[in-house]
Every structure is written in structure tokens, then in C-alpha cells.
């Protein structure tokens with residue numbers, strides 16, 4: 001019985017299939033249209049290289065056995081402003097949650113990127129001049145804590161990495177170790193880029209980042225991820241709590257990551273009162289105004305040093321700016337669920353004024369409120385906008401922006417750099433390898449933040465990162481896609497030439513997500529899937545496939561064709577309207593339209609008919625149109641005379657040639 005029933009069902013399917021195929025063949029007359037499109041290449045059924053695991057689930061979420069190591073830091077640093085030296089004792093508490101015993105550790109020594117023989121001097125083609133070097137980290141001691149005894153251990157420095165060889169392995173599944181590292185380094189001058197100092201009218205400004213040896217990530221993708229710091233590929237760091245103290249001349253102010261724990265020791269009573277006022281104010285409150293910068297009374301003590309004490313929990317890094325030249329202002333940040341944070345800016349008098357840094361805190365506050373409302377609540381008690389020469393650099397809870405930036409430029413850079421607190425600082429992807437999960441995702445959220453800011457005061461976002469010629473992003477991306485020398489999005493971050501850095505790491509992935517949101521999934525399905533991805537991977541380490549799988553699962557589509565064509569290839573889209581005529585020459589019977597897909601990419605698309613009565617009629621065709629066809633003929637049901645038909649009427653798709661998209665109806 002069973003066998004017989006199966007036979008009948010199979011036979012029926014065969015008949016139906018054969019009939020369907022015959023029918024389709026008869027109506028399709030488009031096989032002669034020339035096209036480079038190969039559906040089998042775009043719609044590969046074997047896109048994902050690996051199956052889901054217990055660690056990284058097939059759904060894109062962390063699996064039930066996902067693990068991640070933890071690092072807590074305690075730092076006690078001092079800056080000598082005469083010798084420009086930072087000296088520090090660092091305590092690292094490392095927890096090995098992996099299933100592997102660890103006989104050695106690897107740490108990041110980013111300051112070694114300034115050494116004359118650093119690999120970074122040769123990697124990018126922009127070799128620094130001979131006086132743009134330091135000696136990097138000078139490590140005085142590395143010790144491990146064994147009970148009450150500190151034991152010196154062997155370490156090996158290789159470029160920007162340090163290996164610590166342990167006397168016995170750290171046991172898996174929760175074993176730990178405490179390390180003490182004593183070191184110093186000379187702070188690079190204005191060539192440092194992100195570790196620098198420069199002169200202003202009222203004194204030097206220091207920007208201090210990547211300033212302590214940080215643990216490399218040990219994960220289930222590469223084990224120890226020891227890629228050297230070359231500049232373009234940024235950071236991949238573990239999460240934990242960072243407690244840090246910085247001692248420097250008493251006339252200096254620090255704007256730093258995390259909460260200031262000892263305001264009574266380093267601020268005046270007036271400044272503490274003003275900070276409390278700012279915590280309850282949507283308007284920016286001056287903590288130290290321009291006049292006060294030069295007044296000794298704006299510091300709690302004259303001469304000697306002061307020690308500033310900060311703490312930031314559940315973070316992967318901390319940075320700070322320090323200067324006696326800082327104006328300081330602040331305002332409350334209103335977060336979902338009644339939560340609050342504090343936005344602050346520190347800047348020299350050169351940056352003063354409403355055209356410039358006078359609005360920096362407003363830009364910071366509004367960006368934080370928008371990203372929190374839209375994607376994930378900002379988790380830290382403060383955020384600082386610091387004016388310097390790093391020219392746009394992000395760290396957890398602090399951004400370094402250009403002190404000469406003004407207006408829209410300052411708004412865009414502020415929104416962008418604080419946006420990095422979501423990608424890749426809350427969602428801790430590996431930006432040293434995958435720049436698109438850092439710059440691309442952040443640029444994407446910035447586009448909508450600009451639309452939302454102050455009724456679009458600086459919208460739409462058009463800058464060096466996104467549609468730099470200030471035109472239609474869908475058109476401006478076309479030359480990059482068509483450029484045979486352009487790398488694909490999935491290129492090692494350090495292997496993307498500077499010329500392509502913004503187009504390929506920022507613009508193309510950001511616009512790709514716009515296409516996904518606005519043209520493929522729709523805003524509701526996209527936002528739901530993207531929020532799930534963010535929540536699932538907050539404070540964790542997603543890999544690119546975790547993102548792709550998250551969007552497939554949350555959006556309910558197999559999007560491998562899109563990841564394949566847009567992220568793994570620079571495949572071009574070229575839709576062409578081939579024909580538009582009345583069915584049987586009769587306007588009452590509708591318009592028969594033929595559209596060809598002439599290059600390797602495919603997209604869902606809209607077709608619009610302009611009727612002679614002035615109205616318009618639209619049809620939306622799904623991406624499945626291109627599963628089997630290089631060209632498709634279909635009827636738009638109309639009953640009156642039409643003027644013209646247009647493919648992609650909103651110019652929303654990155655169509656190589658728009659000239660063949662419109663045609664008069666014959």
C-alpha cells in the first residue's frame with residue numbers, strides 16, 4: 001500500500017512538473033537576450049562553509065556551549081609631561097573559560113607600532129619619516145602571582161605582540177591567572193595619530209589610547225588571534241572591568257572612558273555642582289568655561305600632581321584625553337526605560353563656539369539617544385567627545401574628534417565615532433580581520449541617525465564615508481563595484497588599499513544593509529533581525545557567518561545570494577527594459593513588459609507605469625524572478641493608455657546603466 005501510494009504521488013509530481021516546465025518554455029522567448037548573468041553562480045545552495053555548532057548555532061545566535069575568556073585590568077599610570085613618558089603598573093586578571101588548557105598567553109603591544117622596525121612601517125605604503133618613531137613599550141617586568149609570591153616569567157616580544165610562557169598551563173573551563181606588567185613608553189608626538197600630543201593656546205593636549213598591554217582574544221575561530229597591529233585593521237579584545245588611575249600635573253583635566261570615582265579629589269566644588277546640574281539637564285551645562293581655563297581657581301590645587309581614578313565595567317578597552325587647556329561641558333542622555341547617561345565634551349578655546357565644539361555635547365547626546373532607542377541601550381555611565389588631532393577615532397566611552405571640525409562635519413564624525421560603541425564595542429566583532437562589521441555596520445546606523453538628528457539638520461549623511469560626491473548612493477557606488485581592482489568586502493582589513501578603504505569598508509557594506517532593509521526585507525523584518533543579532537552578540541564575538549545567518553533566520557529568507565554577490569564578490573547589477581507594449585495592441589488588456597538581467601548580480605525590483613491620465617501604477621517583482629531567468633516577460637494589468645514604463649523608478653538599486661530603464665509603451 002505504502003509503495004503504491006508513493007508511486008502515484010511521485011507520478012503526479014512528475015506530471016505536474018513536466019506540465020509546468022512545458023508551459024514555461026512555451027511562453028519564454030527571452031533566451032536570445034545576451035547576458036552575463038548565471039543564476040547557478042549567484043544562488044549557490046552551498047553558500048555556508050560550515051554547519052552550525054554548539055558554539056555558533058546555525059541560526060546565527062551563540063550556541064549553548066558558546067564560551068569566551070574574560071580579562072579584568074587594573075592600571076596605575078603616571079604621565080611625566082617633561083619627558084613625555086607614560087609609566088604604568090598593570091595587573092591583568094585572566095579567566096580561561098575555553099575548553100583548552102593554555103600553556104602560553106599572547107598580548108597586544110600596540111605602542112610597538114611606532115618602532116623604527118615595526119611591520120606597520122612597511123605594510124601600508126606610507127612609511128613614516130625617521131623622526132616619527134618611538135622605542136615602543138619598554139617592559140621592565142612580567143610577573144605572575146602565585147599565592148603570595150610574585151614570580152618573574154619569560155616573555156617574548158614579536159612586533160606588536162608579546163607571548164608569555166607559563167610555568168604551567170592555565171586549566172580550562174574557568175581556570176585563571178594574575179599577571180603584573182611594569183612598563184613605560186614615550187608618548188608619540190603629533191605623528192602618533194591616536195597616541196599623541198599637540199600644542200594649543202593654553203597648553204598641550206594629550207590623546208592617550210592603546211596604552212596598556214591588552215590580552216589577545218582566544219576563540220574557537222583561530223585560537224589565539226595574534227594578527228599584528230598595522231593600523232588599518234583595528235581591535236579585537238576581550239571583555240571585563242577596567243579600573244585605572246592616572247597621575248599627572250594638578251593643572252590638567254582628564255576626559256576618560258568610564259566613571260570618575262574620585263571627583264572630590266580632582267575637581268572643584270563648583271565643578272562637582274555643575275556636573276550634578278548637567279546630570280539633570282538636556283541643555284549643555286558648562287563645567288569649566290573658556291574664561292576659567294586660565295584661572296588657577298578652576299583646579300582644586302596648585303602645583304604638584306593629582307591622581308584621577310576611573311572605572312569602566314564590561315568593556316574591552318579604555319582611553320583618555322588630558323590637558324590643562326580643556327573647556328568642559330556636559331548634558332544628560334535620556335535612555336529607554338528611564339535610564340540615564342552623561343554626554344561630555346572637552347576641547348581647547350580654539351574649538352569654542354556654536355559653529356564648532358559648542359554643540360559637540362548636543363551631537364554626542366542626540367546620537368547616543370538615537371542609537372539607544374533604535375538598536376541597543378548605551379550601557380555606560382558617561383561618554384566623552386574629546387577634541388584633538390586624531391581626527392576621528394573611537395574607544396569605549398570616548399571619541400577623539402578633530403578640534404578644528406565644525407558644523408555638519410563635527411556632527412557626522414561625532415555620530416560616527418560614538419556609533420562605534422555599538423559596532424564593534426558592544427557587538428564585539430573582530431575588526432582586525434573584518435572591517436565591514438566595524439565601519440560598514442556603523443556607517444549604516446549613522447545614515448538613519450543623521451536623518452533623525454534635529455529634523456534632518458545635517459541630513460542626508462553624505463561625507464567621505466558614504467556617497468562622497470553627495471549624490472544618490474545607489475549611483476555613486478556603481479563605479480566601485482565595476483572597478484576591476486576594487487577588493488571585495490570580505491578582504492583582510494589590512495589588505496584593503498587606502499584608496500578603497502572608505503568605498504569598500506564603509507560605503508559598500510553600509511549601502512548593502514540599506515538595500516537589505518529597504519529593498520529586500522523591508523524595514524520591519526530587517527530591524528527585528530538586526531536587533532536580535534545585536535542583542536545575541538552584545539559583549540560577545542560574532543564571526544561574519546553569525547551575522548549572515550542571523551539575518552537569514554530573523555528575516556526568514558535565504559539571503560545567501562545577496563551575501564555572495566555583494567559581500568564575497570563585486571558583482572554588478574544591470575537591469576534593462578527590453579520591451580513594453582500593449583497586449584494584443586489593446587490598452588484595455590494591459591502592458592506586456594520584458595526586463596533582462598544582464599550582469600552577475602540580481603535584485604528584487606519595481607516597475608512603474610505612467611498612465612496618460614497622470615496616475616502611476618507599480619508592480620514589485622521578487623528576487624525569485626531571477627532564479628531561472630535571465631529575462632522575464634510579464635503583464636502589468638492596466639486598462640487605459642500609458643505613456644511609459646520604468647524599471648527601478650526610485651533609482652534605489654545600484655543599476656549600472658539607468659539609460660535603458662525607461663521606455664514609451666508601444
Ligand SMILES: [Zn+2]
Pocket residue numbers: 416417420438439442
Ligand atoms: Zn569608523
